[in-house]
Amino acid sequence: MFTGLSAFPLTPLRDGLPDQAAFVGLIARLRRAGVDSISILGSTGCAPYLSQQERAEVTRWAIAAAEGIPVIVGISALSTREVVQLARDAEQAGASGVLLAPFSYQPLTEEEVFHLYETVTHQSSLPLCVYDNPRVTRFEFSDALYARIAELPGVASFKIPGGPANPNAARERVEKLRALLPAHITQGVSGDACAATGLNAGCDAWYSVIGGLFPDQALEITRAEPPGAIALSERLTPLWALFTRFGSLRCIASAAEILGLAAPPCLPAPLRALEGEARQELAEVLKRLGLA
Template sequence: MTYPNGLSAFPITPANDDGSIDLGALRQLLSPLLEARVDSIGLLGSTGTYMYLSRAERRRAIEVAADMSGPVPIIAGIGALRTDDAVRLAQDARAAGATAGLLAPVSYTPLTDDEVFEHFSTVRRERGLPLCIYDNPSTTHFEFMSDIVGRLSRIEGVVAVKSPAPDPAQIASHHSELAASVRGGFSLGYSGDWNSAEGLIAGAMTWYSVLGGLFPHTCLSMVRAAQRNETGEARRLNAALEPIWSLFKEFSSLRVVYTIAELNRAVHAKPPRPIQPLAPPARAKVEAALAGLR
């Protein structure tokens, strides 16, 4: 089984003032992704603030997305501190219509390779949901080296890895090392929007994109150029987005995409507390960058 491929677009999960999911706003964000025909939707990733949502809220969000998505696969975040909680979230995701689970080894106490292997093995065995490895060491404090990715790739139903894209000079070697470690047909993909074009050029199958959750056509153009081996065009499109990439690095992609969503009048949502919306000077920078791109 080879999955996923192409552009996986990651929208925010808009919430009301009381923290409950604004389902109408979520539908507003999902509609353009489906109209653009993204290759998959990454629901409840870090951009989707999965760790700030209750089990019931996560399930309802997946139900809404699955009801709309038709043939477009839904990759749903199922990360939790405890393995038994991740198992229950995988059960919910599968029942609600998710195609695969995005599993991060969320931890308070740093985990060992063997603990992570057992965590993934148990979630996959207990619930049968195909799994994408979510490598996000800045939040989980666990880094997936090539040997543990290789071990996990040999568990039936662990089908992909979402890796943070390293610096462009290191991407080709990073991709080659991973590719040599995993079983055939295993999907290698990158997040970290500003470096992901180089990941696609190096041979990655998937771009797990924050910006794709708001500008799917722009991001699809970059993916399709890379898939056609038009490296110059893929790099040109990536360079045109440098004003956004700079803001992502300065303020975090989460805060910036919330601001963009509001400025584009897509939704009126604030990030979950204690995360605060961008202050007016930073918001003005985002607005100026968008005006320049237009």
């Protein structure tokens, strides 16, 4: 399950609450495109801004609309207590797996992060993807901690940050992790701009933001032969540049609004979609790239 293209859809809001129609519409796009899995309630899914009850509800909507495509559910939260409860809710709703980042307020120690994963994996029977995203968690995993967590029951994949842009360095990194981790554990690249390089370097999966809104384009990159994947990704450079400037979430939420797939404002305040010139620029890039 933790291979190929895993698409990360938004959870669009309407009047401050999860918008069932818009969300189910996004899931239906992913189902029709035939993505390999759907990862809901990740960073792009705005999970930390939603209540536990809303997250359970969104999970049920996704699983019903996915019609058999595996749904992986983000269970990140500040307290271990809440994470365990979210894992239970995901299991009850029929999720295929869970995704957990060491989301923090107080910067966490390695020991604290290890015990978080230990507690959750002992209380949930769902396969788990370790979500390493220092941009939002501000926690840096060491290789030693990767190896320790990889031994825990149920750990099935690592969602690793976008690696080196240099293909040889990227391949070295993937091979180093491959040697470090048990063979059953997959590596998935994130950071969309680096995805083609990561896939070429041997990553098993792409945990993809654009996959959540533009699944056809993301599938094309995922399934292309190596040189083709790089060229397809490079075509999207103007979009990656906007991701860098404004954050991928603000861009993708704005794109969903521009495409009429979500009603503005679809992000949870205090987050704001792009406005003014930046929004205009995004609209032009989408048009130029054939995405709108």
